[in-house]
Amino acid sequence: MTRGFRPLLRGSTYAGALFAYCGALVSLPLLPFAALPALAWPSAPEGVRFVLTVLVWAVLIGVIGLARTMRRVLIACARRMLGVPLPDPAAESARSTAPGADRLRTPLWLLSHVALGWAGAQSAVLLVCAGLLLPGGWAGAEAGVSVRGWSLRPEHGWQSWAAALGCLLLAAVLCLAVTGALRWLAPRLLGPSSAERLAxxxxxxxxxxxxxxxxxxxxxxxxxxxxxxxxxxxxxxxxxxxxxxxxxxxxxxxxxxxxxxxxxxxxxxxxxxxxxxxxxxxxxxxxxxxxxxxxxxxxxxxxxxxxxxxxxxxxxxxxxxxxxxxxxxxxxxxxxxxxxxxxxxxxxxxxxxxxxxxxxxxxxxxxxxxxxxxxxxxxxxxxxxxxxxxxxxxxxxxxxxxxxxxxxxxxxxx
The missing domain is CATH 3.30.565.10 (Histidine kinase-like ATPase, C-terminal domain)
Structure with a gap:
């Protein structure tokens, strides 16, 4: 039982989650440029404009991942924040002869990084807010959490404290899941490809x-x-x-x-x-x-x-x-x-x-x-x-x- 909670007590777990959330924040400056096509098409339905913005946003993030120096920077950051033993990228000659699928691994890592960062950050914020607001003694009687028609209202008693503790625990587990996903993806997307291994x-x-x-x-x-x-x-x-x-x-x-x-x-x-x-x-x-x-x-x-x-x-x-x-x-x-x-x-x-x-x-x-x-x-x-x-x-x-x-x-x- 105690062994199962050990990952939640490690600083590396939250460093990896912070790495993911920072990736989401860094992608924010690209959002205004991604929204330009949707703004130029005001007659389109709102859902279509939203999907178009997300697609353009993803394309811009992927294009940045094609930069030559980006892979080296991402490998250094992943080694530092995730603790994953990644070797330095191979010589440029080896990468130039690599198949197209290998060259797309860095953009795919960036997209996964940003997607996990946004999903994890939004969910973690909601869970932490719920954990802070649910105990009745910590907020006013009208305080609560409401997400898409689903509401949580503070109540007195041990049930509200148990629910608050559960939300905070879920937020910690979410950080562990995000960090684990990035650690699983890093060797596969940032590690050496077959051509780089040969080099x-x-x-x-x-x-x-x-x-x-x-x-x-x-x-x-x-x-x-x-x-x-x-x-x-x-x-x-x-x-x-x-x-x-x-x-x-x-x-x-x-x-x-x-x-x-x-x-x-x-x-x-x-x-x-x-x-x-x-x-x-x-x-x-x-x-x-x-x-x-x-x-x-x-x-x-x-x-x-x-x-x-x-x-x-x-x-x-x-x-x-x-x-x-x-x-x-x-x-x-x-x-x-x-x-x-x-x-x-x-x-x-x-x-x-x-x-x-x-x-x-x-x-x-x-x-x-x-x-x-x-x-x-x-x-x-x-x-x-x-x-x-x-x-x-x-x-x-x-x-x-x-x-x-x-x-x-x-x-x-x-």
């Missing part, structure tokens, strides 16, 4: 893909830098006394590699903040010579075989190719058994072929040897290549070597 889903998918791309960028860059810096620091420590010049070269290489990693980190953070200014451009195949030099400073023997004009590869393919080579070289440094690292880059008019081959030694012929620890290396590369409709393989190459190969379809500019 929101596509936007979420693009955001998720961008986050995954940035995660791959950060993993590849920082992972490579930490691996190279660790090896270079070890080399510098070993030769510090015997060959100070080599130690200084290793320290310079650590400085260069960490600076490059900071630039990559700055780029990723700039993308996350949606601030492109001041961020470094993403790495591409143009940065491959610098990458190979850093590996040589770390003590690795790199044997590059470069053919074709791969510097003309641009965009996503160039960035993905750089990260594939960087990941392959990082794992060759981390898990290789010494010996030269063969790097092959071949650019043809329709494809870019990449290969990294390093020595693993006995027992190093498993994927867990080449890509251990977190296991994000090979899956990340596979995802990059899959998005570009390319091919990638990684596995043993003979008894003591590991080969990573990738083929990316590209179209070189003429």
């Amino acid at each position: 929101l889903a596509a936007e979420r998918e693009r955001a998720l893909a961008e986050r995954n791309r940035l995660a791959h960028e950060l993993h590849d860059s920082i992972g490579h830098t930490l691996t190279a810096a660790t090896i270079q620091a070890a080399v510098a420590g070993e030769v510090l006394g015997a060959d100070p010049e080599a130690a200084r070269a290793a320290l310079r290489s650590i400085e260069e590699s960490t600076r490059a990693a900071l630039e990559d980190l700055d780029y990723v953070l700039g993308m996350l903040r949606e601030e492109q200014t001041g961020t470094a451009p993403p790495r591409s195949l143009a940065d491959l010579p610098e990458l190979l030099d850093r590996l040589r400073h770390a003590g690795a023997v790199v044997e590059p075989e470069l053919s074709g004009d791969f510097t003309r590869v641009r965009g996503t393919a160039a960035r993905a190719a750089y990260r594939i080579l960087q990941e392959g070289l990082t794992n060759a440094l981390r898990h290789g058994a010494g010996g030269p690292i063969r790097v092959t880059v071949t650019a043809t008019p329709d494809a870019l072929r990449l290969s990294v081959v390093n020595r693993t030694g006995p027992g190093g012929d498993s994927a867990t040897t080449a890509f251990p620890t977190s296991g994000h290396g090979l899956p990340g590369l596979t995802e990059r290549v899959r998005l570009l409709h390319g091919e990638i393989t990684a596995g043993p190459d003979g008894p003591d070597h590991w080969r990573l190969t990738a083929r990316l379809p590209v179209r070189l500019p003429a």
Whole structure:
């Protein structure tokens, strides 16, 4: 019993009803314009003129609902006054492709809002007035309420008090009904349409893909830098006394590699903040010579075989190719058994072929040897290549070597 009265004690119930009544009041300035056709037709019956005025009034309200900014305003008001979780409207491009029925939902909401506001306001005023006038002690003997021939006269006794309390309770229930109706209509008329839901889903998918791309960028860059810096620091420590010049070269290489990693980190953070200014451009195949030099400073023997004009590869393919080579070289440094690292880059008019081959030694012929620890290396590369409709393989190459190969379809500019 008490639970049934709880909605009548909530302020949100009366805030929603007030929202409806304010909608009715806001529509009042349109009434004089709606009455013009009826005034121009004085010979028409009174009922016809009344219906004509109401119809023109409804058309004017609906036309206002077609305004571009009106939907955004109504959504904000409904969220505030009704407590309905409505998302922001989709982009204008999504609304422009929406069916005509979807574009009419905002005018229909306005009409429903105004109709519920007027019906609820008139009924609530009558009920509150009846509740105040029915007790005989509160008004004169001749006071009462009369609506279309139906009258209520104040009487002494508990019956009048019970009737007054019933009227006030009905007014509260009416506020609850109006608020409930608006809350039921809001998601259906102000919520996202099917076209807007598709646009929101596509936007979420693009955001998720961008986050995954940035995660791959950060993993590849920082992972490579930490691996190279660790090896270079070890080399510098070993030769510090015997060959100070080599130690200084290793320290310079650590400085260069960490600076490059900071630039990559700055780029990723700039993308996350949606601030492109001041961020470094993403790495591409143009940065491959610098990458190979850093590996040589770390003590690795790199044997590059470069053919074709791969510097003309641009965009996503160039960035993905750089990260594939960087990941392959990082794992060759981390898990290789010494010996030269063969790097092959071949650019043809329709494809870019990449290969990294390093020595693993006995027992190093498993994927867990080449890509251990977190296991994000090979899956990340596979995802990059899959998005570009390319091919990638990684596995043993003979008894003591590991080969990573990738083929990316590209179209070189003429």
